[in-house]
Amino acid sequence: MWVAVFILTLLTLWITRLLIRTRTHPPLPPGPSGLPVFGNLLSLSPELHSYFATLARTHGPILSLRLGGKFAVVISSPELAKEVLRDHDVTFANRDVPAAARAASYGGHDIAWNPYGPEWRLLRKVCVREMLCAATLDAVYGIRRRELRRIIRYIRSRVGSAVNLGEQMFLTTMNVVTEMLWGSGASADGEEERESRGREFRRVVAEITGQFAKPNISDFYPGLARWDLQGIEKKVKGCAERFDGIFEKVIEQRMKMGGIGEEREKDFLEVLLKMKDEYEEVEDDGQNKVSFSMTHLKALLMDMVVGGTDTTSNTLEFAMAEILNKPEVLRNVQEELDTVVGKESILEEHHIHKLPYLQSVMKETLRLHPVLPLLVPHCPSEFCVIGGYTIPKGTRVFINVWAIHRDPSIWANPLEFDPERFLNCKFDFSGNDFSYLPFGSGRRSCAGIAMAERMVLFSLASILHSFDWKLPEGEKLDLEEKFGIVLSKRVPLTLIPKPRLSNPSLYE
Template identity: 55%
Template sequence: MTLLQKPSSLSSNSWPWWLQNINLNDAHSDGLLFTLTIAILAISWYTMKSAVTEKKKHPPLPPGPRGLPVVGNLLSLDPEIHSFFACLSGTHGPILTLRLGRKVCIVPCRTGAGILCSPRMAPSGGCCEGCACGTCLALPPSTPYVPGRAQRDNEHAVGRNRDGEEREEIAAEFRRVVADVTEQLGKPNLSDFFPGLARFDLQGVARKMREASSKLEVVFGKIIDQRHRMDGLKREKGDEDCSRRECEDFLQVLLRLKEEGDAKTPLTMTHVQALLMDMVVGGTDTTSNTVEFAMAEMMNKPEVMRKAQQELDTVIGNNNVVEESHIPKLPYLHAVMKEVLRLHPILPLMVPHCPSKSCVVGGYTIPKGARVFINVWAIHRDPSIWENPTEFDPERFVDGKGDYSGKDFTYFPFGSGRRICAGIAMAERMVMFSLASLLHSFDWELPAGEKLDLSEKFGIVLKKKVPLIAIPTPRLTDPVLYE
C-alpha cells in the first residue's frame, strides 16, 4: 500500500467529502492524490506567505494586558491610572494597548515610544450643541489669535470694577458652576467606552453638562451686560483713560472683536462665552494645584524654600511687594516651577487624542479612531532620562535648562506640536506670581503634629490626595504692605 492509499481500517466517512468518491484502486489514483497533495501544500505555503506579507504591511497593535470579553480591561484599571499605566509599561513595553469597552486605547509611556500629534477627542458628556464649556469650543479653524491682555488673571477676565456685594454674589455663583463643569468632565462615562449607549445618557452626564452650560450662559450674561453698562457710563463721562486697547482686559478684547466683526471668521456670543470658559476652567484648578504641589515640595525641602526666598529678598527687598516686572528676574523660582511641572505634570495623560487615520509608531499600528493617552507623568519619571527621577530637585533646571515649548520630547508638561497648550504664557505668569507672593510675604510651616503628604490623586487635573494645610508667618517689615 502506498502512502496515499486509503487504509482499509478507516471508514469512508472519515475522509474529507472531496475525497469520498475517489476510487483508490484505480491505476491513476496515486497520481491524482499526489497532485492534490502538492496543490494543498502550495496553497498552504501561499497563504502563510501572504499572512507574513500582510503583517509586514500592517504591523500589530502594541502589546498590552489581556482583557475580558465586552468590557476589555475596564475592570482591571487602578484608580491612579497614570501610575498604573507606568507599571504596565514595565511589563509590556514603552507603548501599550488596552481595550476599554469598545474603545482601543494606546498609551505611550516612554520617550522612545514616539509622540502622536492627532486631533483631540472631547468626552461625550461635553459634546452638547451650543455648550459654553471649553471641550466644545466651536471656533472655526481659521479664527484669529486674540492678542493683548489674555494673560490676566480670572478676575480681570470677567471684570474688576463691580460693586463689592454684586461682585461677590456673581463670583460665588460662578465658582459653583465651574466646579460642577469640572466635576462632570472628570467623571468616567460609559458612553465614552460604549458609544452605542450615548443616546441613553445612562449616567446623566450629558444632561448635567447641558444644565451647567445653561447656568454659565446666565452668569456670563450678567457679567457681559454689566461690562457694557460700565463702558457706556465711562464713554458718557468722557473717561477714556481705561478705554484704550493697552488697558483692555480679556473680556473687553473679546467684546471689541465681536463688535468689529470679521466676514471670514465672525465671533459670536457663544464663542465669547466658550473662550471665557476655556480661560477659567483651563487656568483655575491647573494653576492652584501646581502652586499647592510647589508649596508642599518646598516645605518638604526647607533648603529649597530658603534659597527661593533669598532670591526674592535680593530682587524685591523686604519692604516692597511682588510686581509682575520682578518675575523675569527670578531664575531659581523659575527652576522650582519647572521641577514641579516635571514631577507633578498637571495633566498627567495630556488631553486624549484620536488619530484621523491609521499610522505606524515604534513598529506598531495605531489604528484610526483609537484613543491615545500620552503618559507624560511616566515620561517625566523615566530613569533612563532623569537622574533620581522621583526626587524634587530644582537644580536640574538652573541656568535656563528645561524647554517646555514642546520641542523636547523628554519634558513637555504643556504638550507639543500644533495642539500645545495655548495658555503657557498665562500659566507661567500666574504660577510664578502666586509663588513669589506667597514666599516673599510669608514663612510657612505645618500645624503642630501634622505630617506632610505628597501623594497624588489622579484626575483630568492632577491634585494632592491630601490637601495642604500650612500656617503663614509675615516676613515683610511694613504691616501696611499686607493691606
C-alpha cells in the same frame, strides 16, 4: 443551503481581508488581554496616570487597551511622543471628545476640544493674538497686582490661624481671570462674600473637571450615549448652565454699555464682542470660511474660567507642599527673594526674571506634578504608524507626561524634588524637548502658557516673600496626588502664616 453558502462566503472574505491587512500593516501595539465586550474596562484603576505607567513597565512605552467599543493607545517615552506630537502633528491634532467635555464646551466649540480645522485655527488665533499674547498680559498686570495685594492683606489678617492655601489661590486666580475677561467688580465685595463666591466657583469647576475623569459608558459604547446611563452629561450640563447664566448676564450688560469710554479699562470681552461675526478664518483656496460667533465667544470664556483657575491653584498648592517638605529649598527661595527684593520692599512682577531659583521651583513642580498628567487625549484623523505599530483612525491616544517626567532613564533621582536640576539648563515650557512636556507640544499645546507662568510665579513669589509658613500643630505634610484631567492634591494644604517683612505697612 444557500444561507450556509452565503455565511461561508462572508466568513472567507473576512478572514482573507484580515490576513491581507496583517500582511500589509504593522501589528497593533501590545497590551494586556481583555474580556469580550468589556475589553480592559473592568481592570482600569481610578489613578489612570500611575496605572498606565505600571502597564508600560510590562508592555513597553507604547501599549494598547480595549475600552468597551473604543481602542486606546498610551505613549510613555519622549521618542514616541515626538512621533505623535511633531512628526505626525497634523494627523494627531484632533480630539475624541468625551460626552462630559462636549456638554461643558458648547458642543465642543471651544479651543480645547474643537477638531483641527478652520474653526479651531480661528479660536487659536483669537486666543494667541488677541487674549493671551505678551502685550495683552503686560497691559493687565495691574489686575494681577491688585488681586495679589488683596490676598496678601487677607493672609496678614489670618496670621496665627490656619489658611486653606489652595482655596485662597483659587479665589485669587478666579478674580484675576474674571477681571481680565469682563471686570468682576470684586473690589466692591467684602472678604466673606468673596470667599463664599470663590468656594462656590471652585466647587463647580471641580465638579466639571471631576466628571471629565470618570469612566463613562457613553464614551466607551457610543450607541448607549443617548441614555446617559451614569448621569454624567446631565451633571456637567447643570454646572455649565450656571456659568452660561453668568456669561449671558455680563454679555448683556456689556452690550448695553456700548463703547469702552475713557473711564473704563478695555477687557477681553470687549475685544471678543467687537470680533463677533466680523472675524473670519479663510483657507488659502478661499473656501471653508468660519466666523467668530456668540457660541465661540462663550466657549472661550468657559475655557478661561475652567482651564485657567484650577490648573494654577493646584500647581501653587503642589509647589508650596514640596517647598515645605524640603527646608533647604525654602531657604534658597527666600534668600533669593531677600537678595533681589529685600524685606523692606514689596515684590513686583518685574522682579521675577531675576529669580532663577524660583523659576526652577515652578519647573520642577510641573515635572513631578504636571497639570494635565495625560494631556488632553489626541485622536488620529487617519491610519498612522507610530513606533512600528499601527494606530487606527479614531484611536484615543494618551501621552503619559507624568510617566515621562518620572522616567529614571531620563531624570536622575526622578522622585526627588530638586529644583537645581533646572538651573542653567535647556528646559523651558515650549515643548521642544519631549522629555519635558508640562504644557504639551505642537499645534494642540496649551495656548495659555504665558499667563500660567506669570500667575504661578508672581503668586508663589508673593506668598513666600511676605510670609513664613508652617503646618498646624500635629499635622503631617501629605504629597499624595488625586488623578483627574487636572491633577490635584488629595489632601488640601492648610498652613499657618507668619509675617516676615520688616514693616507692617508693606501688607497694606
